[in-house]
Amino acid sequence: MKSGYFPGCTLKTNAKNFEDSAMQIMEILGQPLEEMANWICCGTVFSMTTDDLMLQLSSIRNLLRAENQGYDELVALCSMCYNTLKRAKEFILNDEENLRKVNDFMYKEESTFKGTTDVVHLLSILKDRITFDEIQKKVTKPLKDLKIGAYYGCLLLRPKELAIDDFEDPSIMEELVDTLGGDGIVFPYRLECCGAYQTIIEKDVTIKRTYEIINSAREAGCEALITSCPLCAFNLDQRQKETSEEFLEFSTMPVFYFTELMALAFGIKWNKDWTKLHYVNPEPFLKKKGLI
Amino acid sequence: MTLKITRENIKNSLVDKIEDISGQNVFDCYQCGICSSGCPVTDYMDFPPNQVMRLVQFGCVDEILNSKTIWICSTCLQCSTRCPKGIEVAKVMEALRTINLRQRGGTLNPDDLKSKELKDLPQIALVSAFRKLTG
Numbered sequence: 001m002k003s004g005y006f007p008g009c010t011l012k013t014n015a016k017n018f019e020d021s022a023m024q025i026m027e028i029l030g031q032p033l034e035e036m037a038n039w040i041c042c043g044t045v046f047s048m049t050t051d052d053l054m055l056q057l058s059s060i061r062n063l064l065r066a067e068n069q070g071y072d073e074l075v076a077l078c079s080m081c082y083n084t085l086k087r088a089k090e091f092i093l094n095d096e097e098n099l100r101k102v103n104d105f106m107y108k109e110e111s112t113f114k115g116t117t118d119v120v121h122l123l124s125i126l127k128d129r130i131t132f133d134e135i136q137k138k139v140t141k142p143l144k145d146l147k148i149g150a151y152y153g154c155l156l157l158r159p160k161e162l163a164i165d166d167f168e169d170p171s172i173m174e175e176l177v178d179t180l181g182g183d184g185i186v187f188p189y190r191l192e193c194c195g196a197y198q199t200i201i202e203k204d205v206t207i208k209r210t211y212e213i214i215n216s217a218r219e220a221g222c223e224a225l226i227t228s229c230p231l232c233a234f235n236l237d238q239r240q241k242e243t244s245e246e247f248l249e250f251s252t253m254p255v256f257y258f259t260e261l262m263a264l265a266f267g268i269k270w271n272k273d274w275t276k277l278h279y280v281n282p283e284p285f286l287k288k289k290g291l292i
Numbered sequence: 293m294t295l296k297i298t299r300e301n302i303k304n305s306l307v308d309k310i311e312d313i314s315g316q317n318v319f320d321c322y323q324c325g326i327c328s329s330g331c332p333v334t335d336y337m338d339f340p341p342n343q344v345m346r347l348v349q350f351g352c353v354d355e356i357l358n359s360k361t362i363w364i365c366s367t368c369l370q371c372s373t374r375c376p377k378g379i380e381v382a383k384v385m386e387a388l389r390t391i392n393l394r395q396r397g398g399t400l401n402p403d404d405l406k407s408k409e410l411k412d413l414p415q416i417a418l419v420s421a422f423r424k425l426t427g
Contacts, residue, residue, distance in 0.1 A: 014414035044420040045367065048386040050315045055423065080416060158369035159380075167373060192332045193368030197421035200413065201400050202364065205336050231416045238412070 003125075004071035004117075005033035006062065008081035009041050015078070015230035017274035021259035022077050022122060028138055028266050029130050033075065036066050044080050045197070046087040053101050059088030060102050064113040073118040075125060077259070079229035083155035086119040086162050121156065123172055123228060123258070124164050132179040140267035142181025146289055148261065149187045149222030150174050151213065153194055153232045173226060173258060180265040187220035189213045194235040203242065206235045210243045214253050224285060226258040233257065238279040254282040264291050306353040306391070313387035320377045321345040327371035327381045337361040341371050341381050348384065362388040363399050363425065393427040400425035 011019040026033045039062055047055035063085060066074050076082035092098050093115040103112040126135060150173030160167040168191070174184030192213065195206030213236060217225055227233050237255035244250050255278070264270060270292040275283055286292040311318060321342070328340035338360045339347065347356050356362065362385050371381035392398070400421055410418070 009415040009419065014416075041415070041419060043423065044416055045423050047423070048367070048380070048383045049313050049390050051313055052390070078416070080420070154368040154370075158373050160373055191370075193366055193370070195333070196366040196368070197417055197424060198333075198364070198366055199417050200405070200409075200421040201425065202336065205333055205364065205366075208335070209332065230414055231420065234414050234417060 002070055002072050004036035004066055004074050006036060006039055006074045006076050006081055008078045010230040011078060014277060017260060017277045018077055018257040021257060021263040024268050025259055025262045025266055036069055036071060038065050042081045042084045044084060046084045053098060056088045056092055056102060057105055059085050060092055060113050063089055063117050064106055064109050066117045067114060068110045071117050073120050075120055075122055077122050079153060079155040080231060082119060082121045089115055089119060121164050127172055132175060136179050139180055139265045141265055141291060143261060143265050144181055146182040147185050147221050147223045148177045148182050149185045149217040149225045150190060151225045151227045151232060152191050153229050155229060157191060176258060180261060185220055185222045187217045187222055189216035194232045196231055199235050206239050207242050207246050210236055210239045211247050211250060218253060224254040224256060226256050226261060228258055240280055252280045254280045254285050256282060302351045304351045307348060307351055309391060310348060310384060310387045313390055314383040316379050316383050318345060318348045318384060320379050324376060326374050330370040330374050333364050336364045356388055357392055397427040398425045
């Protein structure tokens with residue numbers, strides 16, 4: 001099984017802390033991530049139109065390049081990359097005519113698209129292949145007394161055909177937090193959309209979503225959130241600035257990528273550069289918990 | 293007055309187009325409203341999703357194409373996942389946006405973004421918004 005890592009655009013910039021921490025934990029778990037060559041943007045959002053194949057090309061081109069590089073699977077960290085690549089693959093492979101048309105655009109690639117490379121999310125690899133028992137063995141600094149809410153958002157679970165867990169009642173991320181010695185808290189708004197790209201034209205929508213989601217988490221007892229989506233992270237973390245301005249009684253909450261907390265639990269030193277990518281400074285929280 | 297709703301007298305070519313682009317039969321909807329009850333952004337919509345479905349069934353496509361709802365929908369797929377009739381409501385929303393984007397243009401003009409915003413926003417936000425909201 002040859003496994004390739006698909007970073008996607010934002011993991012090289014605003015979510016560099018996600019990539020760095022994931023690389024380090026996978027090294028410790030003995031399955032280092034190997035980045036595929038010549039990847040391009042996956043498209044970020046899957047197009048649900050049946051008649052516009054142009055919008056599928058970037059995903060398919062990535063999958064084809066992965067095929068040609070001999071990868072049996074592509075591992076995505078970003079929920080949006082996972083969702084977009086996987087849905088594009090299913091959509092194109094399920095219709096011979098679509099497959100033929102898409103391949104007409106692939107004339108500069110080494111071969112035509114066959115769809116032999118699977119798309120998997122890192123969380124599935126952690127649970128199903130590495131297993132939480134093995135992960136537990138690597139924990140040197142348990143997340144003791146950390147009450148963490150897992151924010152799934154949309155794209156790990158919907159559409160339900162590609163959900164990495166039960167699409168209405170998932171537990172994979174809470175189990176992971178428990179494995180790391182923390183307390184994974186279920187809160188009501190954990191599956192609800194953060195407002196996604198409305199953050200650009202309807203900022204008010206995302207501010208209100210952030211307000212509701214963070215408050216829902218706090219009321220359930222969460223002290224911090226984890227996520228696997230850089231757009232959710234942007235809305236839930238960076239938009240807390242505007243949320244605090246809009247709702248004066250709002251108090252902020254740190255938002256992490258799940259891999260950052262894994263890294264801490266594995267005894268990896270917190271990287272100051274990661275802090276810079278957070279809006280809500282996580283260091284006071286981590287200090288209080290004795291993790292840094 | 294009795295209004296008889298049948299495929300023949302209600303359907304117009306734009307409804308055909310919506311069904312064609314979305315791959316969904318909008319006449320499957322029986323107005324249970326579960327799409328609207330699960331939708332997290334109805335506060336910002338002029339019509340909740342079940343009413344969009346109803347207006348499409350009646351062929352009132354202009355009302356829908358001019359509505360704010362289709363642009364506020366962020367394709368979180370909660371509606372599609374929960375519909376007891378298996379209608380992918382989010383695909384209908386996508387079709388309505390797509391018809392708009394093809395015929396009238398989108399709601400996001402990249403020139404309107406300030407350089408400060410462009411510096412702060414992650415690519416994932418920009419690319420997804422451009423893909424869904426620009427013609």
